Amino acid sequence: MDHSAWQKREKEENRRLRRLLGKVLRQAGLPPGDGRSLQILNLACGECREAETLVQVAADVQATTVSAAARPSAPPEIRLVGADIREREIQHAAERFASRKGVAFEFLAGDASQLSHHGQIGGAFDLTFLRHQNYWHDPRLWRRIFAQGLEKLRDDGLLVITSYFDKEHALATAALEKAGAELVLTERHDQSIALATPGKSVDRHVAVFRKKR
Ligand SMILES: C[S@@+](CC[C@H](N)C(=O)[O-])C[C@H]1O[C@@H](n2cnc3c(N)ncnc32)[C@H](O)[C@@H]1O
Numbered sequence: 351m352d353h354s355a356w357q358k359r360e361k362e363e364n365r366r367l368r369r370l371l372g373k374v375l376r377q378a379g380l381p382p383g384d385g386r387s388l389q390i391l392n393l394a395c396g397e398c399r400e401a402e403t404l405v406q407v408a409a410d411v412q413a414t415t416v417s418a419a420a421r422p423s424a425p426p427e428i429r430l431v432g433a434d435i436r437e438r439e440i441q442h443a444a445e446r447f448a449s450r451k452g453v454a455f456e457f458l459a460g461d462a463s464q465l466s467h468h469g470q471i472g473g474a475f476d477l478t479f480l481r482h483q484n485y486w487h488d489p490r491l492w493r494r495i496f497a498q499g500l501e502k503l504r505d506d507g508l509l510v511i512t513s514y515f516d517k518e519h520a521l522a523t524a525a526l527e528k529a530g531a532e533l534v535l536t537e538r539h540d541q542s543i544a545l546a547t548p549g550k551s552v553d554r555h556v557a558v559f560r561k562k563r
Contacts, residue, residue, distance in 0.1 A: 395432040463494035519555040531559035
């Protein structure tokens, strides 16, 4: 595929992801917060190709859930932290997504199963996102990554995974529930784009979790 075909493909995948996330985050109830700030953690994000999509969709959903009376006149300050163990991918993300007024992008090359080593990340995220989690590649590692993603959430925050494969989605969902997450919803994406490997497609499934109360 040439560069412009890739760009077109990525744009379409992001358009579909935005529609999917908009729907499930509204259904699950993204925390309204104070309407002033919104923090998103994208773990194992690779090049974080969905960075702008996440910022836009989370801000849109939050804007519709904060009551008109409580809504501040200025849009929220948004912070997106993306982390992946691959330095090259993170470098690409950092080159591509520059912070601007009202939106801060931070990209971290490191092990997402050991976020405590990166104190600058902080906590109290509204949303933790793991796109195309890779649970069956190394279940023990991914259980630790899931636990870190949950720990970094505010009490009413949401953790969202997407998966390439049916079976991997079921395994990851069960592992998250075992790690103390409550499953809010899981859904087969009806506009998922098929990939060459049989049974594999882009954001084939999505599941939303919150911390057990
Ligand atoms: C299936 S890819 C998904 C990448 C990206 N989220 C996407 O949807 O294109 C899984 C990602 O997990 C990352 N990964 C594997 N082990 C990791 C770890 N210990 N900490 C952070 N990222 C890790 C890989 O580098 C890879 O980018």
